[in-house]
Amino acid sequence: xxxxxxxxxxxxxxxxxxxxxxxxxxxxxxxxxxxxxxxxxxxxxxxxxxxxxxxxxxxxxxxxxxxxxxxxxxxxxxxxxxxxxxxxxxxxxxxxxxxxxxxxxxxxxxxxxxxxxxxxxxxxxxxxxxxxxxxxxxxxxxxxxxxxxxxxxxxxxxxxxxxxxxxxxxxxxxxxxxxxxxxxxxxxxxxxxxxxxxxxxxxxxxxxxxxxxxxxxxxxxxxxxxxxxxxxxxxxxxxxxxxxx
Amino acid sequence: xxxxxxxxxxxxxxxxxxxxxxxxxxxxxxxxxxxxxxxxxxxxxxxxxxxxxxxxxxxxxxxxxxxxxxxxxxxxxxxxxxxxxxxxxxxxxxxxxxxxxxxxxxxxxxxxxxxxxxxxxxxxxxxxxxxxxxxxxxxxxxxxxxxxxxxxxxxxxxxxxxxxxxxxxxxxxxxxxxxxxxxxxxxxxxxxxxxxxxxxxxxxxxxxxxxxxxxxxxxxxxxxxxxxxxxxxxxxxxxxxxxxxxxxxxxxxxxxxxxxxxxxxxxxxxxxxxxxxxxxxxxxxxxxxxxxxxxxxxxxxxxxxxxxxxxxxxxxxxxxxxxxxxxxxxxxxxxxxxxxxxxxxxxxxxxxxxxxxxxxxxxxxxxxxxxxxxxxxxxxxxxxxxxxxxxxxxxxxxxxxxxxxxxxxxxxxxxxxxxxxxxxxxxxxxxxxxxxxxxxxxxxxxxxxxxxxx
Numbered sequence: 158x159x160x161x162x163x164x165x166x167x168x169x170x171x172x173x174x175x176x177x178x179x180x181x182x183x184x185x186x187x188x189x190x191x192x193x194x195x196x197x198x199x200x201x202x203x204x205x206x207x208x209x210x211x212x213x214x215x216x217x218x219x220x221x222x223x224x225x226x227x228x229x230x231x232x233x234x235x236x237x238x239x240x241x242x243x244x245x246x247x248x249x250x251x252x253x254x255x256x257x258x259x260x261x262x263x264x265x266x267x268x269x270x271x272x273x274x275x276x277x278x279x280x281x282x283x284x285x286x287x288x289x290x291x292x293x294x295x296x297x298x299x300x301x302x303x304x305x306x307x308x309x310x311x312x313x314x315x316x317x318x319x320x321x322x323x324x325x326x327x328x329x330x331x332x333x334x335x336x337x338x339x340x341x342x343x344x345x346x347x348x349x350x351x352x353x354x355x356x357x358x359x360x361x362x363x364x365x366x367x368x369x370x371x372x373x374x375x376x377x378x379x380x381x382x383x384x385x386x387x388x389x390x391x392x393x394x395x396x397x398x399x400x401x402x
Numbered sequence: 403x404x405x406x407x408x409x410x411x412x413x414x415x416x417x418x419x420x421x422x423x424x425x426x427x428x429x430x431x432x433x434x435x436x437x438x439x440x441x442x443x444x445x446x447x448x449x450x451x452x453x454x455x456x457x458x459x460x461x462x463x464x465x466x467x468x469x470x471x472x473x474x475x476x477x478x479x480x481x482x483x484x485x486x487x488x489x490x491x492x493x494x495x496x497x498x499x500x501x502x503x504x505x506x507x508x509x510x511x512x513x514x515x516x517x518x519x520x521x522x523x524x525x526x527x528x529x530x531x532x533x534x535x536x537x538x539x540x541x542x543x544x545x546x547x548x549x550x551x552x553x554x555x556x557x558x559x560x561x562x563x564x565x566x567x568x569x570x571x572x573x574x575x576x577x578x579x580x581x582x583x584x585x586x587x588x589x590x591x592x593x594x595x596x597x598x599x600x601x602x603x604x605x606x607x608x609x610x611x612x613x614x615x616x617x618x619x620x621x622x623x624x625x626x627x628x629x630x631x632x633x634x635x636x637x638x639x640x641x642x643x644x645x646x647x648x649x650x651x652x653x654x655x656x657x658x659x660x661x662x663x664x665x666x667x668x669x670x671x672x673x674x675x676x677x678x679x680x681x682x683x684x685x686x687x688x689x690x691x692x693x694x695x696x697x698x699x700x701x702x703x704x705x706x707x708x709x710x711x712x713x714x715x716x717x718x719x720x721x722x723x724x725x726x727x728x729x730x731x732x733x734x735x736x737x738x739x740x741x742x743x744x745x746x747x748x749x750x751x752x753x754x755x756x757x758x759x760x761x762x763x764x765x766x767x768x769x770x771x772x773x774x775x776x777x778x779x780x781x782x783x784x785x786x787x788x789x790x791x792x793x794x795x796x797x798x799x800x801x802x803x804x805x806x807x808x809x810x811x812x813x814x815x816x817x818x819x820x821x822x823x824x825x826x827x828x829x830x831x832x833x834x835x836x837x838x839x840x841x842x843x844x845x846x847x848x849x850x851x852x853x854x855x856x
Contacts, residue, residue, distance in 0.1 A: 305429070305433070306422065306424060306429055309424040309429055309432050309433070310424050310425070313424055313425040313427070314425075317425070323509070333425070333426070333427065334426075334427070336427055336431075336432060336435060337412075337414060337427045337428050337431035337432060337434075337435065338414070339414070342414075349538075352538070353463075353537075354463075354537050354538030354539075355455045355459060355460070355463065355537045355538055355539065356455075356459075357453075357454070357455060357538075358537060358538025358539055359538065361538075362538065367435065370432075370435065371435070395433070396433040396434075399422075399429055399430050399432075399433035400417055400430040400433065
């Protein structure tokens with residue numbers, strides 16, 4: 158059995174409550190706040206892109222606009238104290254994007270794009286999928302839905318990464334479908350046979366996967382609100398946006 | 403991230419999957435999973451307890467062992483009796499409860515704790531031979547103790563004062579040994595005190611409580627709203643034996659073990675756990691110094707307890723041997739009497755019935771063990787005593803070995819005031835070593851390494 162402590166300590170440090178760090182940061186912002194904002198922007202690029210596309214901009218323009226929006230944001234000019242008082246990152250970014258698009262209409266589209274910062278993880282493909290997922294919804298519910306999907310994606314990315322780091326990728330792939338199965342539907346014996354473990358182990362593997370998914374989802378949501386009291390509300394809002402009222 | 407934008411509906415919730423698929427899973431169902439969680443407070447409690455694997459089920463995962471029988475199950479795991487094929491020895495195979503074992507971080511903690519436990523070699527502590535992961539379980543390979551646990555013993559007979567002290571003193575020695583190495587048991591209770599056929603007491607499940615709950619959480623417990631649910635909510639330790647600080651988030655240390663040991667001693671002496679407010683000496687025919695000792699061990703505030711188990715032990719020894727002089731000779735004689743008394747009741751009784759020592763629920767086992775003990779006690783009382791027989795020699799050998807190890811340890815350590823060990827310690831060690839050889843020779847020549855079966 159090979160075990161490496163650094164694998165696990167690294168994970169623990171990954172999720173500080175990032176939006177609250179940004180909100181609390183005074184001007185000039187700390188390096189930690191900058192880093193938090195940048196990672197949040199990278200993660201929530203696709204739902205903002207989908208929003209811009211939903212407003213009728215063609216893909217290439219939407220990419221440019223989203224890119225420019227985040228670049229401005231990172232130049233910190235956008236983080237006025239009034240903006241910071243917005244409790245949730247979701248609401249803050251949507252409000253900021255609406256204002257940005259309104260201002261942008263008055264400007265020449267040929268103006269300088271980008272700036273000092275560059276968002277490297279442009280994933281318009283993901284944004285397009287998000288757009289499709291919310292195509293029939295009115296503007297704001299559509300944004301909330303695409304946002305919720307991004308939180309789910311981030312959660313699953315982290316979940317997978319944890320299993321990969323523990324050399325349990327095969328286990329993850331095999332039991333992942335159980336995340337969306339009801340308890341009665343899960344064939345533990347089949348999982349046990351495939352993974353060469355005892356049925357009781359298969360049961361606890363699935364149990365842990367579901368538990369860990371919930372924990373990580375909560376952490377992800379906690380990363381987008383300014384105070385712990387808002388976590389439950391935001392979770393309910395996102396779950397409702399996914400189609401559960 | 404690549405997604406399959408197939409124009410399908412989720413087989414479970416029937417929502418269209420277009421764009422709503424996250425890593426191959428329906429987003430709406432993932433949200434539903436989380437919605438469950440909002441209303442499920444105690445997620446850990448939702449896993450239904452499954453039957454322990456049978457010996458046949460385990461066999462393919464442990465080819466190096468012949469899994470013989472299920473010895474019992476407790477909160478921390480399931481124990482099997484097995485034969486280690488390579489060394490042809492009997493071992494106890496403990497599979498840890500799988501709930502936490504599926505946690506990748508647990509693997510790390512498990513390995514580090516298991517190594518510590520394996521290094522904890524003491525005649526009164528159940529040895530850990532090996533550890534590992536198989537079949538999705540983390541397992542510990544442990545010394546097999548052929549005997550009974552104290553719980554069974556307490557169920558079958560009322561111990562005498564001398565028997566109780568004969569059991570508690572070696573436990574104190576072993577706990578002190580572990581505490582000096584920074585290891586706290588955190589779950590001392592009768593179920594974890596095993597008594598083998600030769601009458602040697604051994605502490606089982608050392609450090610498992612800590613292993614299962616994590617270093618930070620170890621020793622802390624949430625006081626349950628319902629006493630009935632205590633066993634399931636206590637993070638570490640067993641409710642009736644846990645020290646007050648284990649119920650709160652206060653830091654715990656070795657003094658939690660002193661408290662638990664106090665509860666065990668109280669129960670052995672009076673048949674009941676403390677809490678009635680009646681002095682133990684009035685509950686049972688005991689002398690008052692024991693009251694004071696128990697009161698100190700059971701103090702609410704850890705600072706008011708004994709500082710160390712060694713202190714606890716030496717106070718008990720004083721009571722065990724109330725005559726001041728000549729101290730050593732009398733103590734040895736009394737110890738021999740206590741050992742013989744304990745053995746008549748314990749070792750002979752259990753020699754013919756090896757009950758599973760972790761299965762308190764087996765009424766039939768307790769019943770037959772009880773009957774056997776009664777018969778054997780009766781038989782023993784009409785037989786002439788055998789002062790130099792195999793039984794007495796083995797007990798003396800164990801005691802002598804404990805004393806020898808203690809003396810050797812003292813020789814290595816400085817005295818508390820920083821001085822050298824007492825001058826007569828070397829002579830004492832030599833004497834104990836000679837006695838050890840003598841006893842071994844006698845046992846060997848008696849040709850009966852085991853207690854005779856009636």
